[in-house]
Amino acid sequence: MAWNVVIAGGGFGGAMAARELERIMPRQSARLVLVNDVNFLLYTPFLPEAAAGTLEPRHVVTPLREILKRAYLRLGAIEGHDPAAKTVELRTRDGETETLPYDQLLLALGSVSRVLPVPGLAEHAVGFKGLADAIWLRNHLVETLEAANAAEDPARRDELLTYVFVGGGYAGLEALAELQDFAADAIESYPRARLHGMRWVLVEASDRVLPEIDPQLAEYALRELRGRGIDIRLGTTLEEVCADSARISTGETLPTRTVVWTAGVAPNPKLRDLRVPLDERGRVPVDEQLRVEGMDAVWAIGDCAAVPNPRGGTSPPTAQHAVRQGPVAARNIAAELGVGSPRRFEYRGNAAFVNLGRYKAVGRVGGLTFRGFPAWWLARTYHMSQIP
Template sequence: MPPCPRILVVGGGAVGMNVALRLQRRLRPGEAEVTVVDTTGYLTYQPFLPEAAAGSLEPRHVVVPLRRVLRRSRVVTGTVTAIRHADRVAHVELPDGEGFDLSYDVLVCCPGSVARALAIPGLGEVGIGFKTVAEAIYLRNRVLRRLELAASTPDPATRARALTFVFVGGGYAGIEALAELESMARDALRFFPGLDRRDLRWVLVEATDRILPEVSAGLGRSTLEQLRRRGIDVRLGTRLRSAVGGHVVLDDGTELDADTLVWTAGVRAHPLVERSDLPRDERGRIRVAADLAIDGADDAWAAGDSAAVPDLTGPPGATCAPSAQHAVRQAVRLADNLVASLRGEPTVPYRHAYVGSVASLGLYRGAAELYGVRIRGFPAWWLHRTYHLARLPTWNRRLRVIADWTLALLFRREIVSLGEFANPRRDFRLAAELAGTGDGPAARDPQGESPTATT
């Protein structure tokens, strides 16, 4: 190992950013240099995405720019497309498409996860995931835009289709996203006198016989009852068969037309792991030892959603669930162990016992479990906000979030849909086309809501 080893952190999310922050604090001057490569250049605090989608939080306040907090690290905004750990080289692609090889001495690999999509006809064409700020913004605009369409169209079929929202997957992300968006839409209905709450159809499709597998069966059941009381059509033990052109077919025989299909049926390790020579388990996650060193690879560490981290508090062979709760704690243990290994000191295994979970189910509604105690309604919602506020990195972001929540007490939620943000060049392209200089149809996406576009 050279006197000042180069540490490369791949991914600046819950694990990557916290590893780099901790290394900044723990490393002595000249002991090592840290480079963080992240596709977006910011950490997304995913537990707040449902509130960002519902308009309770400004989307920019649920992300933390890496350059703002990692003052003593080098930050590269780019995508690592391959890792050859045997040669200690990662290939980085920059936003302009240019690429270069980045050499390192120690690797920390934490690119997180991607949606676990299945080969269902039409899913890729009409579906959208719920893991990024872009997806949260898109869904908020989408739901509001569909209310506007439904309120304006004379055609009952168009109206019914616009007001049908299908979510697939009853884990945390799916339940929170659905509950928050339903709450937002219900609130917005005040401004749509022609629409009634019963006109909106919210459907949750879940393949297993329960929702929220992350919490106890009892809390899952009571949350299910809460959602059903709100008129949400929850289908347990049901799978999506097809969604071609928005015509949704379920395996219980139900067929419905929906303009909005959200896929939140689980995650899998980021595909970058497959494009590396790092050891993987049968589920494609990086194999790590209990101290978070990658099994069978020297000078390499991993944690978070992309790693199979042994859960020392569970039965033999158990691995930690993909959660922010684990990711943040693993980051601290990983950084401390990395520093210890540089100094020739012993490392410590990662161990964290589950203490509970909190979920927001719309304004003033929630579900939580703490040390085995179930909490529902307003106290659970308050707990959710307090817990995640404390976990949100930096005081800058915390204060901005508090300001958002405080303003929301004084003013009601905004109902404006800024869908055209997704296609900002449309009007100018139309103008250029009229002038004879356009190079293609100006309004290819008449709703201005291409799922791939971001704000």
Template sequence: MNKHILIVGGGYVGLYTALRLQRRLQRELRGGEARITIIDPQSYMTYQPFLPEAAAGNLSPRHVVAPLRRILPKVRILNGRVTKVDHSERTVTFQPPEGAPRQVAYDVIVMAAGSISRTLPIPGLTDIGIGFKAVGEAIALRNRVLHLLDVAESTDDPEVRRKALTFVVVGAGFAGVEALAELEDMAKDSTRYYRNIKPSDLRWVLVEATNRVLPEVGPEMGRWTLEQLRERGIDVKLETRLESCTDGHVILSDGSEFDAETLVWTAGVKPSPVVNDSDLPLDERGRIKCTAMLTVAGTSDAFAAGDAAGVPDVTNPGQYCAPNAQHAVRQAKVLADNIVRHLRGQQLVEYRHKYVGSVAGLGLHQGVANVYGVKLRGFPAWFMHRTYHLSRVPTLNRKVRVVVDWTLALFFKRETISLGEMEHPREDFRAAVATTRR
């Protein structure tokens, strides 16, 4: 066979495709007749549905990531970025963390580059805004919330205190609602350790441009979620847009203005920029144009899936598969099998899915679910949320570690310590050096 399969991206699609190829092509890989390479900036895959729990301290951040080299011993992992794809020449330009870029040749390419946060040109967004797609962002957000509780406890200035205790989340999809619910639950629980902060002092604002929250779980469950959030004292602003947040002064389209130290941006995603630096065809939404067989339309030896790919939904003609983890994991299985069929000259099959449903966590012991038409809320939905995602975490190793974290949380209170200095570990040393020079 002697083919080089290059996978751009080590997320859901990249990891699960490589894992299945590693099993299906075991003999060829051992004999050197086929090679698989993954290129990704990180050496791990992040299981994003668990980011809210990591941010809230229910899970260790190391347990929501899967190390690529350990899971894929027969796959070569290159850490860095693909800056250009020249499929006509079957090469990509690879930029490692250090050193000059170089060309990497391939026979078959899999575009699994995923997505990045879709932002808007809003004044001040880069000043206080933070995304919620990476484990680093989740932990930085956790540290920030806890640090601001410390700030509020230690100041006598009411304006500083009010600004520190105001938190804004933009976007009411899965990421926004789950992040807000878990962090609000953690912050409220943490107030028991502060003398001068009560749960009612915390202000959480959810800003959503449409007229509903969690559209993925259906109108009825979405309305229930909205009621639950408002009962918890969360200020949910529907059909409202963020106009500005310069210097932490938030201005919304409904005319309201207030100061906030923290703003979480979860208002959608867009394909990774690498898709624009390739000669592969794109659709009207800027995604790689695909067929139902997960091949790149009009090309040979090229496959794509996940957030960066426009995959037709054959169960709903005229529509495309949504950019979510459920599709990514299922597409990866079909994608890997189709690559094997392609290498062996066999007929490819279409990606066809049956909608399972959606589950969302709303903090400890609270959730909402719509699975196979069965609608659940409260504790049963929360339990289903955890059970479903535990079944999707790659490797037994990670499953066991997650269960251990959850079990310990039943007997011990979660940690509410800010370790924000981890984000700037050299500051104290630099200050010591500066003092010495004086």
């Protein structure tokens, strides 16, 4: 009888795990089922480029059916889990509920934008996590230029031409850098708006940007963006958002109609319904083989898991880590089913790149640091080679 292996979530971690299982599990020995709520993998490192239009939206997604060779893709949402019966509950796209049995279950459900109780945030700010957000933001930016060009009142132009990003991680910083480049070109077609000038503000609660990478690289990125006139406020929080302004912790009220919220991620809240242990941040704690603590047939990877980092602490929520955890989890699941031997997750994160707009980036590979065009070229080449 074939084993049932269910992978919940088909993003970076889940899709890579499925591919590895397809490769190593003998045919007929296992039924591989990948459950995902959409039928494509979004290559998030290129989302800022999709927003800025330097890449077409269709070039930053890959259909999961093209990635998978023999795993069965089930479209729908994982809604529940019964560890004793070894089943998960799937809600299909047409609203029906199905029960899927498993012998081994891998949780790779990713994360959601972290939302804080800031008044007006839900009503007036936008997130930056999916393709729809990227396209919306680009269209909105063009609309603000149109409206500012037509506006007679300078105060209204101020609101329209001030763009506030909250959160200085990968997503916020790269999105801001790309969109500022795009807007700097686009504004040439709007003479009255150009004369008024734009204002770009990044608000970050901690005392540094880019916690995902080492401090020197982050410092370089900060200097580069400040050199482009971006107003970066460290140690500052967003206090309130209204339709035409944002109040920050310095007491200032910024006139703006664009607040982009990219202040970190939180593990998928659906995990709370899945009867698995969670740490204080809502992540599933796993051991160095990626097995969920206290469970013998459940594994977890990526943004939804607290994975021990060989450098200490837990792995950061990055695609780089998720794509490497996927194959390790796959190997360990296979080993559990009698194929091969188990291994540990030992990736130390030796490379990092941050795009700072068109032809500009900063990056580190091993002990070498790259800046400007060479870093951009390396980052683009690396990412292109990684898109499945």
